[in-house]
Amino acid sequence: MYAQMIKSEATTDDPEKLKEFQARIDDDIKVEPRDWMPEGYRKTLIRQIGQHAHSEIVGQLPEGNWITRAPTLERKMILLAKVQDEAGHGLYLYAAAETLGVSRDDLTEQLLSGKMKYSSIFNYATLNWADIGAVGWLVDGAAIMNQVPLQRTSYGPYSRAMIRICKEESFHQRQGYDIMMKMAQGTEAQKKMAQDALNRLWYPSLMMFGPSDADSVHSTQNMAWKIKMNTNDELRQKFVDQTVPQAEYLGLTIPDENLTWNEKKGGYDYSDPDWSEFFDVLKGNGPCNVDRLEARNKAWDDGAWVRDGLMAHAEKKRAAKTAAE
Amino acid sequence: MANVDKEMLTQFLLRMGDNTLILGHRVSEWCGHAPVLEEDIALANTALDLIGQTQLWLGYAAEVMDDGKTADDIAFLRDAWDFRNLLLLELPNGDFGQTLMRQFLFDAYQSILLPRLMKSSDQAIAEIAEKASKEAAYHVERSAETVVGLGDGTEESHKRMQAALDRLWPYVGEMFASDDVDAAMAAAGVAPDPASLREEYDALIGKVLSEATLTIPDSDFAHKGGRNGKTHTEHLGHLLTQMQWLQRAYPGATW
Ligand SMILES: [Fe+2]
Numbered sequence: 303m304y305a306q307m308i309k310s311e312a313t314t315d316d317p318e319k320l321k322e323f324q325a326r327i328d329d330d331i332k333v334e335p336r337d338w339m340p341e342g343y344r345k346t347l348i349r350q351i352g353q354h355a356h357s358e359i360v361g362q363l364p365e366g367n368w369i370t371r372a373p374t375l376e377r378k379m380i381l382l383a384k385v386q387d388e389a390g391h392g393l394y395l396y397a398a399a400e401t402l403g404v405s406r407d408d409l410t411e412q413l414l415s416g417k418m419k420y421s422s423i424f425n426y427a428t429l430n431w432a433d434i435g436a437v438g439w440l441v442d443g444a445a446i447m448n449q450v451p452l453q454r455t456s457y458g459p460y461s462r463a464m465i466r467i468c469k470e471e472s473f474h475q476r477q478g479y480d481i482m483m484k485m486a487q488g489t490e491a492q493k494k495m496a497q498d499a500l501n502r503l504w505y506p507s508l509m510m511f512g513p514s515d516a517d518s519v520h521s522t523q524n525m526a527w528k529i530k531m532n533t534n535d536e537l538r539q540k541f542v543d544q545t546v547p548q549a550e551y552l553g554l555t556i557p558d559e560n561l562t563w564n565e566k567k568g569g570y571d572y573s574d575p576d577w578s579e580f581f582d583v584l585k586g587n588g589p590c591n592v593d594r595l596e597a598r599n600k601a602w603d604d605g606a607w608v609r610d611g612l613m614a615h616a617e618k619k620r621a622a623k624t625a626a627e
Numbered sequence: 628m629a630n631v632d633k634e635m636l637t638q639f640l641l642r643m644g645d646n647t648l649i650l651g652h653r654v655s656e657w658c659g660h661a662p663v664l665e666e667d668i669a670l671a672n673t674a675l676d677l678i679g680q681t682q683l684w685l686g687y688a689a690e691v692m693d694d695g696k697t698a699d700d701i702a703f704l705r706d707a708w709d710f711r712n713l714l715l716l717e718l719p720n721g722d723f724g725q726t727l728m729r730q731f732l733f734d735a736y737q738s739i740l741l742p743r744l745m746k747s748s749d750q751a752i753a754e755i756a757e758k759a760s761k762e763a764a765y766h767v768e769r770s771a772e773t774v775v776g777l778g779d780g781t782e783e784s785h786k787r788m789q790a791a792l793d794r795l796w797p798y799v800g801e802m803f804a805s806d807d808v809d810a811a812m813a814a815a816g817v818a819p820d821p822a823s824l825r826e827e828y829d830a831l832i833g834k835v836l837s838e839a840t841l842t843i844p845d846s847d848f849a850h851k852g853g854r855n856g857k858t859h860t861e862h863l864g865h866l867l868t869q870m871q872w873l874q875r876a877y878p879g880a881t882w
């Protein structure tokens with residue numbers, strides 16, 4: 303998912319007000335920007351929505367990496383449209399975060415300085431064309447797993463953003479699977495690319511759900527506030543159960559020797575990803591962390607004169623209009 | 628199809644399709660690297676429109692050539708000497724200002740040419756032009772607005788936009804350099820003689836650039852050779868190396 307390991311912020315608000323707030327949430331009444339909300343709720347949401355928005359933005363990079371090498375005109379258009387959608391998702395999400403009293407520029411600065419995180423998955427490389435298929439299939443697939451329940455999240459603007467975004471994400475997933483299908487049914491070299499992509503992206507996709515959090519204090523608070531709707535393990539299990547038959551249909555092998563159907567639980571048993579690798583990626587030591595942040599910082603720094611120029615022009619126009627009145 | 632030499636018509640269609648293909652490719656290089664999120668979205672959108680137009684132009688070129696090739700074959704399996712795009716469009720992006728200046732100079736041309744092509748004696752061309760001209764009208768509105776905003780922005784943005792105009796101006800003249808292909812198209816009522824568009828073009832860009840407080844260089848020198856295929860810049864080969872790589876490395880695969 304695009305928001306990982308969100309710690310809930312401690313709240314020191316009036317217990318009466320807190321009780322009332324919780325009652326409204328329990329009744330599925332949406333919280334709107336003007337409503338009273340606990341400080342902890344507000345801060346946690348800013349962190350979660352901000353991280354989600356940053357993920358959409360940084361997520362442009364691994365896919366953008368293949369736009370200039372897309373193999374047909376149609377594939378190039380589909381990929382351009384997808385990356386454009388992701389930037390649009392970033393835009394809605396920043397707008398949702400802004401309703402909580404933080405500015406987009408402020409969030410951006412925190413991303414660029416490394417203070418705020420984005421999903422660990424985007425620190426992995428896209429090395430062959432099938433990766434573009436695998437990203438749509440697995441990464442958008444995992445994102446949907448998390449975001450469909452978030453359509454019911456308690457914060458109104460976030461919930462509405464999720465409803466808009468989910469429609470597009472499922473489209474992305476189908477398009478990704480379609481690329482995988484072409485590759486898996488293609489030449490030997492294409493099959494090899496498809497399997498290679500799955501081999502590299504399988505465990506990082508499982509990591510997207512974050513480590514087990516069934517007993518975590520933060521998770522309990524966030525679930526009570528309906529900022530988080532399911533535990534990480536629930537979502538990961540659902541993802542594995544959905545994805546295994548899809549891989550079989552493609553004729554690809556999931557790189558997990560322990561993968562077996564467990565009749566009793568009605569789901570697959572599977573190997574955990576290497577969590578030490580996950581924590582390394584969070585600390586900045588993933589394969590592409592440095593590249594990603596460098597690319598975003600460069601875009602921001604190189605674009606400063608453009609933002610300043612356009613702002614100055616708008617200011618001149620405003621002044622001219624005022625003078626004319 | 629209009630009653631016109633097939634070879635000539637093909638050349639005309641390649642000029643149209645290669646322009647949008649090469650510029651669409653250049654613009655798509657910005658994806659994820661724009662100065663502000665709204666520009667990431669707008670640039671991706673522009674690239675998307677241009678590649679969509681490419682499919683139509685090159686698709687029709689393939690139909691006219693009628694030798695079993697597809698639009699993709701034309702885009703991904705020709706070498707540099709077969710490309711017929713304007714040199715302007717294959718130049719590297721430069722900074723954001725140069726990219727937007729190039730976009731504006733081309734959008735202005737398209738916004739004048741495409742409405743004329745809607746009256747083409749060739750029905751297929753008229754139909755493509757109808758769709759593309761709507762997009763071009765929107766593109767020129769946007770790029771003109773950005774050129775004005777940056778030209779008449781800060782001292783630095785003004786300086787950069789003037790530098791972009793100075794850098795690109797020698798590539799504008801090629802748009803209007805008519806040759807025998809253009810003469811054949813004009814005679815058959817397929818397309819206007821590009822030289823006949825110059826006056827309207829100068830008026831349009833003159834208005835926008837003066838609002839942008841920019842000065843058009845006092846020179847009518849023009850680099851030529853892209854449209855007629857006599858020569859290209861060194862940059863095109865590198866662009867094709869990237870764009871065509873998968874198709875070249877794995878011939879015969881379907882994607
Ligand atoms: Fe997205």
Ligand SMILES: [Fe+2]
Nearest residue numbers: 388442471474
């Ligand atoms: Fe997506």
